[in-house]
Amino acid sequence: MTRSGSKTVWLGVAGLAGFAAILELLPRLGVVREQYTPPTSRILAELVDQIGQQRLWTAIGNTLTTWVIGLGIAVAGGVVVGVLIGSVPVLRAATASTIEFLRPIPSVAWIPVAFALYGSDRPGTLLLVVYASFWQVLIQVLHGVVDVDPVARDTALAYRMGRWDRIRWLVWPTALPYVVTGIRLAAAVALILTVTGELLMGTPGLGNEIAVATTSRAVPLTYALVVVTGLVGVAANLLARALERRVLAWHPSQRAEVPA
Amino acid sequence: MRRRFAALLFVAVLLVPAACGDGGDGTGDGDRPDDGGPDVVTVGLIPIVDVAPIFLGEEQGFFEKRNIELETTFATGGANIVPGVASGEFDFGFSNIISMLLAHSNGVPIRIVSNGNNSTTVEGQDFGALIVRADSPYQTAADLEGAAVASNTLQNIVETVVRESVRQAGGDPDLVNFTELPFPDMQPALEAGDVDAIFVVEPFTSAAIAAGHRVLASSYAQAAPDLTVAVYFTSLNLIERDPDLVRRCTEAMQESLAYADSHPEETKRILLEYTQIPEEALADLILPRFPPEINRESVEIMARLALEDGLLSQMPDLDALLPDTASS
Numbered sequence: 001m002t003r004s005g006s007k008t009v010w011l012g013v014a015g016l017a018g019f020a021a022i023l024e025l026l027p028r029l030g031v032v033r034e035q036y037t038p039p040t041s042r043i044l045a046e047l048v049d050q051i052g053q054q055r056l057w058t059a060i061g062n063t064l065t066t067w068v069i070g071l072g073i074a075v076a077g078g079v080v081v082g083v084l085i086g087s088v089p090v091l092r093a094a095t096a097s098t099i100e101f102l103r104p105i106p107s108v109a110w111i112p113v114a115f116a117l118y119g120s121d122r123p124g125t126l127l128l129v130v131y132a133s134f135w136q137v138l139i140q141v142l143h144g145v146v147d148v149d150p151v152a153r154d155t156a157l158a159y160r161m162g163r164w165d166r167i168r169w170l171v172w173p174t175a176l177p178y179v180v181t182g183i184r185l186a187a188a189v190a191l192i193l194t195v196t197g198e199l200l201m202g203t204p205g206l207g208n209e210i211a212v213a214t215t216s217r218a219v220p221l222t223y224a225l226v227v228v229t230g231l232v233g234v235a236a237n238l239l240a241r242a243l244e245r246r247v248l249a250w251h252p253s254q255r256a257e258v259p260a
Numbered sequence: 261m262r263r264r265f266a267a268l269l270f271v272a273v274l275l276v277p278a279a280c281g282d283g284g285d286g287t288g289d290g291d292r293p294d295d296g297g298p299d300v301v302t303v304g305l306i307p308i309v310d311v312a313p314i315f316l317g318e319e320q321g322f323f324e325k326r327n328i329e330l331e332t333t334f335a336t337g338g339a340n341i342v343p344g345v346a347s348g349e350f351d352f353g354f355s356n357i358i359s360m361l362l363a364h365s366n367g368v369p370i371r372i373v374s375n376g377n378n379s380t381t382v383e384g385q386d387f388g389a390l391i392v393r394a395d396s397p398y399q400t401a402a403d404l405e406g407a408a409v410a411s412n413t414l415q416n417i418v419e420t421v422v423r424e425s426v427r428q429a430g431g432d433p434d435l436v437n438f439t440e441l442p443f444p445d446m447q448p449a450l451e452a453g454d455v456d457a458i459f460v461v462e463p464f465t466s467a468a469i470a471a472g473h474r475v476l477a478s479s480y481a482q483a484a485p486d487l488t489v490a491v492y493f494t495s496l497n498l499i500e501r502d503p504d505l506v507r508r509c510t511e512a513m514q515e516s517l518a519y520a521d522s523h524p525e526e527t528k529r530i531l532l533e534y535t536q537i538p539e540e541a542l543a544d545l546i547l548p549r550f551p552p553e554i555n556r557e558s559v560e561i562m563a564r565l566a567l568e569d570g571l572l573s574q575m576p577d578l579d580a581l582l583p584d585t586a587s588s
Contacts (some may be wrong), residue, residue, distance in 0.1 A: 033448075116343060119302075119347075120344075121349075134586070202334045216535040216537040
């Protein structure tokens with residue numbers, strides 16, 4: 001594992017370095033205009049400059065706060081609603097069409113509504129974040145809940161386990177891998193919508209800083225902030241992966257290194 | 261492990277009411293706390309040069325001494341601010357005069373309280389300018405017949421004043437093709453040849469001039485002498501509910517405007533605080549004028565131009581839209 005693993009890491013680093021080198025060269029060679037597309041070195045210099053400034057960290061803090069709250073609401077709501085709907089066949093049949101209608105509505109389509117309700121305040125962006133990420137969790141939970149092994153279910157019924165015990169010991173362990181997948185998908189979507197809401201509605205955070213930098217004609221700063229947003233996304237994904245590994249340590253999908 | 265996960269979920273559930281509580285606060289009501297603390301006033305702004313006096317005035321304590329605590333929000337793109345103020349989400353807002361005339365004629369319950377910023381009325385030295393490439397064949401605004409001109413918002417103030425520049429130069433404004441582009445994208449579009457002319461405001465005006473482009477017309481300056489470009493406004497609801505708060509806020513704004521108008525260097529310095537305009541860009545930056553009083557004549561001219569362009573269907577009742585200066 002270590003050998004192929006480190007090779008993958010090195011290839012990844014080389015790929016990133018190559019990408020940075022291309023972005024450095026394009027403006028230097030005059031393919032794109034340096035004034036509007038600064039070279040990598042200029043962006044990184046601006047980034048280093050920003051790291052020392054309170055304003056950047058406040059923005060990162062605001063973005064993460066919105067992200068965590070939104071994700072939390074979506075996950076809690078998705079799990080509760082998913083288990084409820086999923087374990088009652090009548091509810092499931094009755095809500096399927098509504099869910100399939102609501103789910104494809106792009107969250108950004110709610111921006112005018114969100115703005116009218118909350119202005120630039122955090123709940124407006126939260127509305128977008130929760131709407132987009134709720135479905136990710138809900139759909140996974142719905143799939144997970146019906147995935148219960150029929151033999152295990154019959155066994156539980158034969159032992160006369162109550163409804164709550166069945167949810168706790170049968171449905172929940174079955175659905176957990178799905179739930180965690182849902183959380184991982186929702187985490188990425190939630191971050192996208194957080195930055196979108198900040199950018200378009202003026203909710204404080206990285207997105208709003210990007211908007212201010214753009215209207216201030218601070219070109220390298222705009223790019224530097226985009227890089228920061230990307231780094232936050234990478235961190236969020238790593239966090240979700242780590243959560244997945246811990247919560248599902250017992251699950252076969254996380255134990256691939258042990259030959260079955 | 262499971263317990264850990266359960267704990268995580270529990271935290272998430274706890275956050276639900278916390279987040280909802282956030283929304284219930286309704287910061288935009290000009291709340292008057294019972295504890296005798298300052299009145300928190302929310303102001304919807306655009307992160308541009310024009311609103312510098314508010315930040316300067318806040319720093320100088322003009323709001324604090326009137327027992328007002330400002331909470332400024334940057335609503336990207338001014339279009340959101342009018343509905344924000346009308347719905348009570350913001351107590352006050354900043355918007356250009358054409359947007360005000362349009363909102364008023366559409367029955368939006370708002371009223372202007374204070375001036376915002378004015379044109380310098382100096383040809384070639386105004387914060388907004390109609391700009392063409394140095395080598396372009398256009399010599400006067402009348403030459404723009406058939407040309408593509410970039411405007412940040414269609415059917416709004418930029419279009420009104422550029423059309424007036426064309427008209428004054430003897431051209432037919434109906435023959436100009438306006439294209440909607442955000443200010444930051446205009447200079448690149450001009451250089452790529454996507455458009456023939458752009459109308460930009462600072463900090464993009466001085467940047468375009470520094471890049472060697474040519475000012476074809478200072479359209480704000482041409483539209484009316486000492487043109488009131490933008491204003492601060494509030495909702496009729498707030499005026500009725502808390503006239504004292506509106507009065508104190510208006511006084512603070514006007515004191516801020518007068519201070520900014522007489523302290524251009526400090527006004528430029530405050531830009532470094534709330535915008536991200538690079539410090540090296542400040543020297544060439546052309547500030548608007550910040551007179552405290554609205555130039556009513558210029559508003560009348562803008563209303564007539566909007567009427568002529570078909571933006572308005574009838575002459576608005578300016579007495580109902582402009583502040584009642586007699587009583588203040």
